Amino acid sequence: MPKPVVAIPCDFREFDGNVWHVVAHQYVRAAVEGAGVMPFLVPALESGNDIDEILDRVDGVLASGARSNVHPSHYGREATDADGPFDAGRDATSLPLIRGALDRGIPLLAICRGIQELNVALGGTLATEIQDLPGISDHRKPDVPDLDIAYGIRQDVVVKEGSCLAPVLGTGRIRVNSLHRQAIAATAPRLAVEAVADDGTIEAVSVIGAKAFAVGVQWHPEYWVRTDGPSAALFKAFGDAVRGYRESKAK
Numbered sequence: 001m002p003k004p005v006v007a008i009p010c011d012f013r014e015f016d017g018n019v020w021h022v023v024a025h026q027y028v029r030a031a032v033e034g035a036g037v038m039p040f041l042v043p044a045l046e047s048g049n050d051i052d053e054i055l056d057r058v059d060g061v062l063a064s065g066a067r068s069n070v071h072p073s074h075y076g077r078e079a080t081d082a083d084g085p086f087d088a089g090r091d092a093t094s095l096p097l098i099r100g101a102l103d104r105g106i107p108l109l110a111i112c113r114g115i116q117e118l119n120v121a122l123g124g125t126l127a128t129e130i131q132d133l134p135g136i137s138d139h140r141k142p143d144v145p146d147l148d149i150a151y152g153i154r155q156d157v158v159v160k161e162g163s164c165l166a167p168v169l170g171t172g173r174i175r176v177n178s179l180h181r182q183a184i185a186a187t188a189p190r191l192a193v194e195a196v197a198d199d200g201t202i203e204a205v206s207v208i209g210a211k212a213f214a215v216g217v218q219w220h221p222e223y224w225v226r227t228d229g230p231s232a233a234l235f236k237a238f239g240d241a242v243r244g245y246r247e248s249k250a251k
């Protein structure tokens with residue numbers, strides 16, 4: 001069977017005097033090495049992406065992390081300076097990709113910005129600058145040039161008993177990294193909380209009644225997929241679900 005294909009929505013970024021549609025290498029590497037799939041990078045177009053045509057051609061969706069935040073207009077709020085930076089092209093691509101994948105039963109793994117998009121796509125809301133909220137730790141990306149340090153494993157999350165993730169990650173405490181300023185505020189009705197941090201921050205969700213694997217995590221399993229057990233297990237479970245979807249299409 002040819003390798004299944006997984007859509008990864010790009011970010012729209014400006015650097016080196018030009019504008020680019022980009023996905024960080026760590027997500028591509030984890031898709032290839034951890035999930036065993038072929039990445040298909042979807043341009044971050046504010047209009048012009050035919051989401052149905054894209055979903056007709058893929059066997060999974062991987063919504064990656066990004067420095068930008070989902071624009072609050074997508075969850076019924078006015079934008080403030082604290083909510084930026086924004087990426088309208090990413091929002092316009094990723095949110096409908098997530099909804100369409102869930103409608104079709106295409107497996108979905110949503111990481112960091114991705115879990116936030118999943119929550120918003122299904123009607124939830126986000127909190128910003130969460131480290132400034134009472135009792136919430138600092139989950140932000142450490143301001144260091146060394147990515148291995150920035151993505152270092154540094155916080156506990158507790159995987160709930162009976163969750164979809166428990167068979168994949170085990171129940172109870174696992175150690176993960178943390179690089180985010182926003183988090184789920186109001187959980188979308190169709191989402192079940194799968195894991196939380198010690199300060200109560202929602203760290204993983206699954207879609208209730210999903211037709212296929214449909215999980216979001218606030219941490220970054222892609223970065224240590226080669227060496228960290230839970231990271232590798234999560235990407236293998238996603239890849240297995242994608243292969244299952246591909247095989248079901250072939251019947």
Ligand SMILES: N[C@@H](CCC(=O)NCCCC(=O)O)C(=O)O
Pocket residue numbers: 064065066067068069111112113114141179180181182183
């Ligand atoms: N922007 C959101 C999501 C954070 C996220 O995806 N972080 C990945 C690393 C991004 C970077 O390189 O800065 C939030 O801040 O909550």
